[in-house]
Amino acid sequence: MSSADIRPRLRVAPGGRIGGALTVPGDKSISHRALMLGGIAAGRTDISGFLAGADCLSTLRALEALGVRIERPAPERVVVHGAGAAALRGSGAPLDMGNAGTAMRLFMGLLAPQPFDSVLVGDESLMRRPMERVAAPLRQMGARIETREGRPPVHIRGTPALHGIDFRLPVASAQVKSALLLAGLGANGHTRITEPAPTRDHTERMLGAFGATVEREGLTVSLEGGQALHGASVRVPADFSSAAFFIVAGLLAAEHGLLLRNVGVNPTRTGLLEMLRRMGADIRLQPHTQEAVEPTADIEVRKSRLSGIHVPRELVPLAIDEFPIFFIAAALAEGETTVRGAEELRVKESDRLAVMAEGLTALGVENHLLDDGLWIRGGGGFGGGRIDSHGDHRIAMAFAIAGLAAREPIEILDVANVATSFPGFLELARSAGLSIEAR
Ligand code: S3P
Numbered sequence: 461m462s463s464a465d466i467r468p469r470l471r472v473a474p475g476g477r478i479g480g481a482l483t484v485p486g487d488k489s490i491s492h493r494a495l496m497l498g499g500i501a502a503g504r505t506d507i508s509g510f511l512a513g514a515d516c517l518s519t520l521r522a523l524e525a526l527g528v529r530i531e532r533p534a535p536e537r538v539v540v541h542g543a544g545a546a547a548l549r550g551s552g553a554p555l556d557m558g559n560a561g562t563a564m565r566l567f568m569g570l571l572a573p574q575p576f577d578s579v580l581v582g583d584e585s586l587m588r589r590p591m592e593r594v595a596a597p598l599r600q601m602g603a604r605i606e607t608r609e610g611r612p613p614v615h616i617r618g619t620p621a622l623h624g625i626d627f628r629l630p631v632a633s634a635q636v637k638s639a640l641l642l643a644g645l646g647a648n649g650h651t652r653i654t655e656p657a658p659t660r661d662h663t664e665r666m667l668g669a670f671g672a673t674v675e676r677e678g679l680t681v682s683l684e685g686g687q688a689l690h691g692a693s694v695r696v697p698a699d700f701s702s703a704a705f706f707i708v709a710g711l712l713a714a715e716h717g718l719l720l721r722n723v724g725v726n727p728t729r730t731g732l733l734e735m736l737r738r739m740g741a742d743i744r745l746q747p748h749t750q751e752a753v754e755p756t757a758d759i760e761v762r763k764s765r766l767s768g769i770h771v772p773r774e775l776v777p778l779a780i781d782e783f784p785i786f787f788i789a790a791a792l793a794e795g796e797t798t799v800r801g802a803e804e805l806r807v808k809e810s811d812r813l814a815v816m817a818e819g820l821t822a823l824g825v826e827n828h829l830l831d832d833g834l835w836i837r838g839g840g841g842f843g844g845g846r847i848d849s850h851g852d853h854r855i856a857m858a859f860a861i862a863g864l865a866a867r868e869p870i871e872i873l874d875v876a877n878v879a880t881s882f883p884g885f886l887e888l889a890r891s892a893g894l895s896i897e898a899r
Contacts, residue, residue, distance in 0.1 A: 470856065470872040470886070472863030473895035474844065478710065481719040482892055484703050486511035486536060486696040488881050489634075489662050490724065490754065492519050492562050494694040495530075496570055496642070497670045498540030499523040500548070503691030505540040505670075510696055512536060514880040515560035522567060525551040542691055545646055550576030554613065557582040559809060559853075559880045561589055562635055568594045568614060569639030572603035573622045573646030580614040585809050585851055585877075587612050594639045597627050601640075601647055622647035624685055627654070631804060632777040634659035634728075637681065644683050645672065652682040659777050660728040662754070669694065669753045697724035697756045701781045702882045704732055705857045706892065708785045710761030711741050712792060713864040718892065720759040722748070727755075731778030732786060739766040739793050766793035768838050773801035780804060784858035787816045790836045791825040792865050799833040809877070810852035819847040819859055823866070844868020853877040857885060860896055871899075 491511040496519065498505030510516065512535045520538070524530055527549035529541040548571075557564040557580055564580050568591070571578045581587070592610040599605060601624070604617035624647050629636055637653050641663050644651025657679070664674045664681055670689040675682045703723045710718035725745065733743055742762040747755065766789060776799070779786065783805055790797035805812040817829040820836065824843040828835040842862050849856035849872055856875040863870045875898075878885050889896050 468874055468876050469899045470860055470875050471897050471899055472860050472866070472870045472872070474863060474866040474868055476713060476864055476893055476895055477715060478713045478864065478893035479716050479718055480892055481721060482706060482888055483721045484698045484706065484723070484888065485513065485883060487699040487724050488513065488515055488701070489562060489660060490666070490694070490696045491516040492566060493638070493662055493666050494696060495519050495523055495538065495540060496566055497666055497689060498542050498691060499526070499528040500545040500570065501542040501670050501689035501691045502544045503542060505542060505691040506693045507538040507540070508536065508695050510536045510538045511699065513883050514558055515563060518556060518558040518560050519563045522555040522557065522563065525553065525555060540691070544688065548574055550578065554579040554581045557586060559583050559586055559877055561586060561809070564591065564612065564614065565594045565635040565639045566642060568598060568605065568616065569642035571616050572598045572601070572605065572643045573619065575618040575620065577618050578616045580612060580616070582612055590807055593631060593633065593636050597625065597636070597640055598643055600625050600627070601643055603643065624649035624651035626652040629653060629655050632657040632659050634663070638663040641667065641674070641681070641683060644685055645687060647685040650682060650684055652680055654680045657774060657777050658728055660726065662726070665753050666694070695752065697754055698722050699881070700724050700729045703759060704782045704785050705861050707732070707736070707743065707759065707761050708789045709861045709864055709892065709894070711736065711764045711766065711789065712861070713763060713893070714761060715763050717760055717762045722756050723759050725755050725757045728778060731775040732782040734775055735769065735771055735779060735786060736789060738769045739789065740764055741766060768793045768795035768797040771797070771799045776802050781854060784812055784816055784854040785861060787820065787834060787836060788858050788862045791820055791838045791842065794839040797836045797838060800830065801832055803832040808852070810850040810855060812852065812855065815850050815852060815855050819855065822847055823862065823870070842866040842870070844870055846871045846873065848873045849875055851877050853880050853882065857882060860889060860894070863894065863896065
């Protein structure tokens with residue numbers, strides 16, 4: 461069965477071993493950015509390793525609706541024929557971002573300096589997510605943007621000119637930072653953004669590869685408006701956030717090791733490695749040495765005995781998408797694990813703190829939901845049962861991996877959104893040794 465047909469339910473048989481060598485699909489964050497920068501650059505942008513998941517396809521279709529010519533010579537290869545930001549045209553119809561928060565927030569920044577009107581909408585989950593965190597600073601730059609009580613639909617009215625700002629982000633968010641950098645590129649003057657803690661820096665790196673000058677000093681990143689981008693060649697590495705499910709799977713059940721090839725290991729993304737190593741995980745990296753915009757490595761993991769930890773707060777933004785699978789590892793680690801300072805997890809594709817707490821409880825794991833985190837007593841293994849993923853792709857995949865350490869089958873509901881970030885998850889999980897089926 462192909463991943464496109466993935467059904468709304470998964471059933472995972474308990475136990476099993478895994479091993480071998482896997483390549484997970486391309487990075488979602490980098491694929492979105494490659495498309496968008498290609499769409500506002502002049503000339504040809506060649507993307508290989510593109511993530512052909514629903515989220516990035518929403519970005520691709522939105523750019524086409526804005527007048528950008530795009531070809532797909534193969535599922536994972538995309539050629540964007542950009543003609544500069546000034547060549548974008550209003551779409552006339554609302555732009556549908558599907559489940560993709562990154563697409564919506566980055567498009568807000570990209571479209572705010574445009575002279576035409578745009579409307580951004582999304583699926584049920586995205587229509588509940590906060591957008592004022594981007595809209596408010598964009599208004600300070602002179603943008604005319606309306607949200608519905610802070611949420612989509614987002615109406616962006618054509619503006620003759622934005623001006624740069626000096627802005628301190630109240631939350632550590634790469635999406636907000638990136639949206640403001642994209643708006644700053646189309647604004648007059650200088651835009652300076654200061655983060656409360658480091659977040660993923662793919663936009664800054666990629667702007668450099670497209671010919672822009674971006675300055676970084678400590679937690680501040682800045683750029684001059686009006687810089688023209690030129691098309692570039694982008695090799696998208698395998699997504700660390702997708703590899704994360706198999707990293708934990710390997711720690712649970714790879715007696716003879718599991719190899720993950722060509723994974724993006726940008727240090728602003730790999731907080732999970734640090735967290736797992738502190739728990740006692742056997743994880744080895746073989747870094748690739750060629751010069752690249754994004755560092756990559758092969759990652760080898762082996763079955764390990766894990767112990768609970770208190771996660772340092774500064775690691776939270778560096779592992780922000782990995783908490784669903786981290787909580788699975790924590791439930792199997794001996795002793796207590798605590799995560800605090802992670803209130804951002806409440807506004808992801810689902811409330812990931814509440815949904816993970818509910819799922820862990822269903823599998824018999826003692827835990828306490830905190831305002832800004834989760835406390836887990838690990839080491840007792842998982843029973844079986846039924847988990848509601850609440851339509852959240854990462855929750856669904858995390859509980860699928862939990863099956864490796866379960867005593868009874870696990871059934872996971874509402875899993876269609878796995879295809880937003882990880883097309884082919886089921887097939888890859890099976891090829892590694894999981895007994896998993898769609899129903
Ligand atoms: C992303 C940033 C993160 C992350 C999301 C992708 C990005 O969101 O959770 O999956 O590509 O910039 P926040 O910036 O809201 O933390």
